[in-house]
Amino acid sequence: MKTIPVVENVLKLNDEVALLNRRQFTQAGVFVVDLIGAPGSGKTALLEATLKALAGRCRTGVIVGDPATSRDGERLGRYCEQVVQVNTGHGCHLDANQVRQAMGRLNVTDLDLLFIENVGNLICPVGFDLGQNAKVGLFSVSEGDDKAAKHPHLVLTADVLLLNKIDLLAYVSFSRDRFMEDIRHLRADAEVIELAASKGLIKAWIDWLLPRCRTR
């Protein structure tokens, strides 16, 4: 009887392409950040502030994923020469192949730092390796203090966790203690940085980023 090939693991195929991406990024000497957060957590606002802060210090590029529109790409294009927008349609995350296609539109050898703004979603993007050097998980206080506990896979696999919109703490119900307790319960060593990206309060994040970028 003829053996029928079965694709058992779509993630395995993804991982093979991610490995190619990672090799190319390493050869180019670019540090790559996969930024994962819910819709409206402030990923684009964080990247706007970050690109502004890094201007003249670091050559930056962005691959930005969204189900529809090129708005984020347009917002980020003001602060950075190399931006590619990927529209995923019904797709709820970026995969390594989409990143590879986007890389074909960039000159990665001219970059020190490449941000991949993933599709707004706290679940599926976590499972797909893109070839990044660092996975960054972004939460925001307006989402409520239970989001780390509800998304353990992101907490367990992120290189750093960011808590955005701390300027809204006075206006929403959010317990920092409870949020941090949930994170520590999952992972005692997790690094958490507080931000207010839309107010430009991102110094600790830039301090985290710059040495990683410069050691490439």
Next chain:
Amino acid sequence: MKTIPVVENVLKLNDEVALLNRRQFTQAGVFVVDLIGAPGSGKTALLEATLKALAGRCRTGVIVGDPATSRDGERLGRYCEQVVQVNTGHGCHLDANQVRQAMGRLNVTDLDLLFIENVGNLICPVGFDLGQNAKVGLFSVSEGDDKAAKHPHLVLTADVLLLNKIDLLAYVSFSRDRFMEDIRHLRADAEVIELAASKGLIKAWIDWLLPRCRTR
């Protein structure tokens, strides 16, 4: 040569189970709402306020989906006898089969109104019929005014759209005009209801809900 059966369309299988769910809901005379929104858009807060407002007027139940924890189920269990929590793990949406399993833990014949709080995600839940009567899309002002444009499939298929957290309008950058313009561009007849669920400001939503529930 042996013919190998191929599952061509996982959505087709889902739709068959959704049809069974819908038949059972109809027979039970229960009106079923599939509530879709981003993580932190206020789905659980809205249901808390809704269950409180409907107490004594309508027999309510909830199926609540989350990647992890039973926190939402516990919150809602205070206001409603029949609550089932579904933990989806790596799954980013509920499917008809999960709802069917949850229905086995409920007495649907004793309900007038069943809410299905979907997993926090604006993309995948939209594509999966659960057997509901109404699909409700929830946005919130703290997410930014671009979320309708970025999630056209939800806007195009929802029976009603809700805009939550209008109490935060003074503290965040959100243009109502831009949000509404994007919605009207996709769909001129879309119905949009503004809310502040955590402040109990949900009257227009209750007014939308009650006649639908009572005509069953």
